Amino acid sequence: MSNKRSYKCEKVIERLHKKVSRQILGSLEACVHCGMCTDQCHYVLANPGDVSYMPSYKADKLRKLFKAHIDWTGKKFPWWVSARSLYTDDELEELKDTVFGKCTNCRRCSINCPMGVDMATFNRMARGLLVSVGVMPQGVAVVAKDQWEIGNQMGVLKEDFLDTLQWMQEELQSEYDDPSIKIPIDKMDCDVVYSINPREAKYDPRTIADAAKIFHFAGENWTMASEGWDMTNFGLFNGDDELGGAVARRCYEATENLRGKKLVISECGHGYRSTRCEGQNWGQKDVNFKMESSVISMLRYIKEGKIKVDKTKNPEPVTFHDSCNNARSCGLTEEPRELLNMVCMDFREMYPNRAENFCCTGGGGAMSMSEYTPRRLKSAIIKANQLKETGAKTVVTSCHNCVDGLSDLIRHYKLDMKVTQLVNLVANALVVPEKRKAAAEVATLVGYKILLADDEADTLAFFSTVLEDNGATVILARDGDEALALARKEKPNLITLDLSMPGKDGGEVFEILRKDPELSAIKVCIITGKPELRRLIYDRPVTPPEGYLNKPVANEELILNMHKILGVAHDGKKK
Amino acid sequence: METIHAISTNVETTSALLSFAEDKLQLIALSFMALVYFFKVRWILSFKAGKERQAPTGNRDTNAKRGAVYSLFNIFMPWSMPSTRQHPFFYLQFGIFHVAVATSITMSIVLPYLPQLISSPLIIMALQTLFALGFLVGVGRLIRRIVSPYIRAISTPDDYFSLALLVVWLAFAFKAAPNNSDITEFWLLGYFFLTAFFLFYVPFSKISHYIFYPFTRWYLGKTLGHRGVYPLPFNPGNEPLGRMFTRIKSVEGK
Ligand code: SF4
Ligand code: SF4
DSSP: OOOOOOEEEEHHHHHHHHHHHHHHHHHHHOOOOOOOOOOOOOOOOOSSSSSGGGGHHHHHHHHHHHHHOHHHHHHOOOOGOOOOOOSSHHHHHHHHHHHHOOOOOOOOOGGGGGOOHHHHHHHHHHHHHHHTTTHHHHHHHHHHHHHTTTTTOOOHHHHHHHHHHHHHHHHHHEEEEEETTTOOOOOOTEEEEEEEHHHHTTTTTHHHHHHHHHHHTTTEEEHHHHHHHHOOOOHHHHHHHHHHHHHHHHHHHHHHHOOOOOEEEOOOHHHHIIIIIIIHHEEEETOOSSEEEHHHHHHHHHHTSSSSGGGGGOEEEEEEEOOHHHHHHHOHHHHHHHHHHHHOSSSEOOOSGGOOOOOOOOOOGGOGGGHHHHHHHTTTTHHHHHHHTTTOOOOSSOOOOOOOHHHHHHHTTTTTTEEHHHHHHHHBBBBOOOOOOOOGGOOOOOEEEEEEESSSSHHHHHHHHHHHHOEEEOOOOOHHHHHHHHHHHOOOSSEEEEEEEESSOOHHHHHHHHHOTTTTTSEEEEEESOOHHHHHTTSSSOOOOSSESSSSSSHHHHHHHHHHTBBBBBTOBBB | OHHHHHHHHHHHHHHHHHHHHIHHHHHHHHHHHOOOOOOOOHHHHTTTOOOSSSSSOTTTTOOOHHHHHHHHHGGGGGGOOOOHHOOHHHHHHHHHHHHHHHHEEEEHHHHHOGGGOSSSSSHHHHHHHHHHHHHHHHHHHHHHHOOOHHHHOOOOOOHHHEEEEHOOOHHHHHHHOOOOHHHHHHHHHHHHHHHHHHHGGGGGGGGHHHHHHHHHHHHHHHHHTTOOOOSSOOTTOOOOOHHHHHHHOTTTTT
């Protein structure tokens, strides 16, 4: 082996010296290779016999480098302690495959190591070293770029964000026939500044409406910020403290600029950890306001009698999945359970839980790394078995990453379950004055022609029933080519597109539609069971789709999104 | 006459070696170890410790200090981690081995300076039982390190050598425990020379993990205490007791 080292390797080694803190040094030195952490990692459990998933084996990839350059014995007698430096870019790629593709930084091995080796923390450091020389999965690069440039990790533009808030506000006003319900934006001197995950604005606006409903009925003096509203932080996942600091500061400064008294963080594990715990350290910033999880706020509203809930509205058996970041890194374990017991009739624990819970497998940014999807889903068998054992029909989680991770594994392992968040259950259980007639009871889509393109017969049957019940004229296509032919013939108002279909896939159909002057005005809603394929749509050089939904899609969610895309109000009137 | 004289000279020579091994050699080795440790701790402290700016989260009944103290003693609470709870036999072996090693170190100080403390046959028998068990566990661990593909994959030459060294040392400790130089001179000499070698070697090997232990555990505990995670409750996974114990696994892969 030649001792010539690539430029990138030189840089990684140079930065390693700067990155090792006393805590990380201890973790890199203290491992005795006892193997006690081995069967505590979901990757190991799902891949028996494959040593490359062992936490200590994965950790050793970085440890060898550390030993070769920093540790005494390793520098003098490298072979004795298996120290090994990095020389080629291929070796960096190999390291990438391990630190991004074989570990979700869930910290379960850390709390199981008798020596206190915090593998997850230095795995994050290793990611940061690679990111600093541009070695990372493509999805990670895209998301990080969005967060640097646009200010949120899903590239939601300010106008779209404000538009979504406006839409949700109108929905709520119309639902309760009460124009006083507001989603305040940039209101000064509020008690609460509410920050969210951009996934809510882009794919799940119902959670914003639910939170707004709770704040409104609790009589909270609250607002959202038009800038710096994203409390997620990809710096936690890609190990880039600079990004972590910049994103956290943006969020803190938004609260400071509005002179908010408290920053409430919506249900998101990594967002909570990044904003509430790590962000101040990365950004080297002390703040003069309080921060809390929306779970704690909701619980307090109930305890203080500010809102009333009726648990009989949530009669189905539910279980709770602890997000790793919430439970193992922030101690947020009891409040969600207390709240669940207040708003649900039948709450069942899954085992193990709290700090010992297994990762949903979507953590550590895994959902943005499509190249590792098969591995992720294979390791998800551990979570799938945990879920199945509960016999619950719904799994509740306080984390958006977990929502995506769990939805994906539920689909993959064909579990008869759905995923929801506490905010949805609390909003559903809310006792409010005279609720307006539900949207589904009014035929709001009369006069609209909707083309559904999907290769799954069940999906087509379900969507068409819901849409036809709402008055829409529905046309069905079972593959991409048929969808294009019907689009040309029928000129529908809206097309829903599945991403993986026989013939032309959803991405190709979408691009053809957008580029064809006759069809480009047709609204498009992507409805996919493969969230990791998002890039196939958003990376195309055409205007993004008007809507995007992850399967499974609930009846109400489908209608809500059709309304939004078509510009139809809750009562069926054109907005 | 000549023969008797030769034997007595030989005995005297051997005893001088033994007394050197028991006393001066140990002091030299210990001083060396202390010196290297001093530099090692200085080296550890030369790395920056991160500053924690966040306000505490999680369980309000805890704090950084409580978390750190809990973390330091966490190893004595096998119920607190699935890795120890699910492998009680493995944990027991771990306990025996470490107690045997610590006792053997203590014995290397007691034998030369306070031999009367281990003169009773009962104490000697207890020590020998402990060393024998420690030896057996060590041999078992060595076999596991060689046989298990998991452990082999993470083992370094130092891992094998350190373990083998301790196994041999415990065998010598077993034979040396009666402290009868007439009968066990060879074993006593071997024991003390091995102890000295051990003390010289430790700072450069994985055996020095106990120097890092307080640092890693302290910092992990401090962080997790501040964040309200540590101390974990008695049954952190909140499993029904029956279920906890039906989940005990074999040390598969270990
Ligand atoms: S990380 Fe901890 S549990 Fe895992 S092999 Fe190393 S010392 Fe043992
Ligand atoms: S942090 Fe989680 S995923 Fe990574 S090695 Fe440890 S247990 Fe496995």
